[in-house]
Amino acid sequence: MTKIGLVGLGKMGISHFSIANADPRAEIIICDASGYMLDTIKKYTGCTAYKSFDTMLEKEDLAAVIIATPSRLHAPMVRAALEKGLHVFCEKPFCLDPAESAALAKLAADKGLITQVGYHYRYVGAFQEMKRIIDSGAIGTVTHILAEAYGPVILKPKGKTWRTDRAEGGGCLYDYAAHPINLLNWYFGEPDRADGTILAPIFSADTDDEVYSTLTWNDGTSAHVSVNWSDESYRKMSTKISITGTKGRINADRQECQTYLRETTDALPEYEQGWNVRYTTDLTQEVAFYLRGEEYSAQMYDFISAVVGDGGNPVNDFASATQTDRTMAMMITDHQSAPTTKRAAPLVAKKKRSWLGR
Structure with missing residues (x-):
């Protein structure tokens, strides 16, 4: 079996561990600062465990690593792994500084290493179908896109964690808006301008709970980003892309x-004039191990397949994730440069926090 290290045993780290550990081609070595997490997982799975990332890299003969730590730790950990010649799967966002993102993408490319960033919506069947339709030209010239994401994450003032601190890579922009922005990058590339960006708190003291911005491309295409993670009307995160073209439109979630x-087109012979609906259940291939959604398993299976030389074609490499990092940085710059009336953030009690993974 191929040895793969995994660092960060928070929410996403535990999910990635469960999926990767179920793959018979991989032996997962775990790493986290929490002795309790390490002892519990080691007890029930028998996995080798480390408290130090550097020690794990030094002692284990790894082929790859999965990084699921808080966002501010991504860049140094990714660099350490790449310099050891390891393939890397990194949770999103890739890096908080897009200059670091670009440097690491170049380093990985120069070394010929496989990379992947956890933008799992590219593995959702409906969004994959949307890309196929766009690329076919069936809806003509795209004129405008609405990219949305809503969910009930922060619904009241609460203590401080890394997820509620923008400097740590938390907040609605990095945690929620990154997903629809990454889909826009996949479909249309990197936008050339951001205008009217609003990064506003609702309940958080140190970061944004809602994100709004207009992105434009030099060819005239525009997109409006509308994201709010303090919306109780949604049971869980809901992401939707709506695209208007000269010959039709597409809505996907x-x-x-x-x-x-x-009108009908030879590019999509199975599609009729008027409305056509394709369901994710019909568009999604079955996965060997299901957890949370097929897309989480599919992205990890793709990464491991590429690492072990068994096919695999990761669609979220470091270069593409760098586009998303640059887009978010451009939005932050636009927000900071525009005179706005700021909503007062609520006062909350500060809470001691650790470096634990997501």
């Missing part, structure tokens, strides 16, 4: 891809 065509 986690459940389905709806396409309206003004």
Whole structure:
């Protein structure tokens, strides 16, 4: 079996561990600062465990690492792994400084290493179908996009954690808005301008709970980003992309891809004039191990397959994630340069926090 290290045993780290550990091609070595987490997982799985990332890299003959730590730790950990010649899967966002993102993407490319960043929506069948339709030209010239994400994450003032501190890589922009922005980058590339960006608190004291911005490309295409993670009307995170073109429109979310065509086209012979609906359940390939959603398993299976030389074609490499990091940085710069009336953030009790993974 191929040895793969995993650092960070928080929410996403535990998910990635469960999926990767179920793959018979991989032996997972775990690392975290929490002795309790390490002891518990080691007890029930028998995995080798480390408290130090550097020690794990030094002592284990790893082929790859999975990094699921708080965002501010991504860059130094990714660099350490790449310099050891290891393939890397890193949770999103890739890096908080897009200059670091670009440097690490170049380092990985120069070394010929496999890289992946955890933007799992690219593995959702409905969003994959949306890309296929866009690329076919069936809806003509795209004129405008609405990229949305809403969910009930922060619903009241609460103590401080790394997820509620923008300097640590927390907040609605990095945690929620990054997903629809990454889909925009996948579909249309990197935008050239951000205007009217709002990064506003609702309940948080140190970061944004809602994100709004207009992105434009030099070819005239525009997109409006509308994201709020303090929206109790949604049971869980909901991401939706709506695209308007000269010959039709497409709406896609986690459940389905709806396409309206003004006329039939040879590029999509299975699609009729008018409305067409394709459901994610029909568009998604079965995965060997299901946890939370097929897309989480599919992205990890793709990464491990590429690492062990068994096919695999990761679609979220460091270069593409760098586009998303630069887009978010551009939005932050626009927000900081614009005179705005700031909403007063609530006062909350400060809470001691640790470096534990997500």
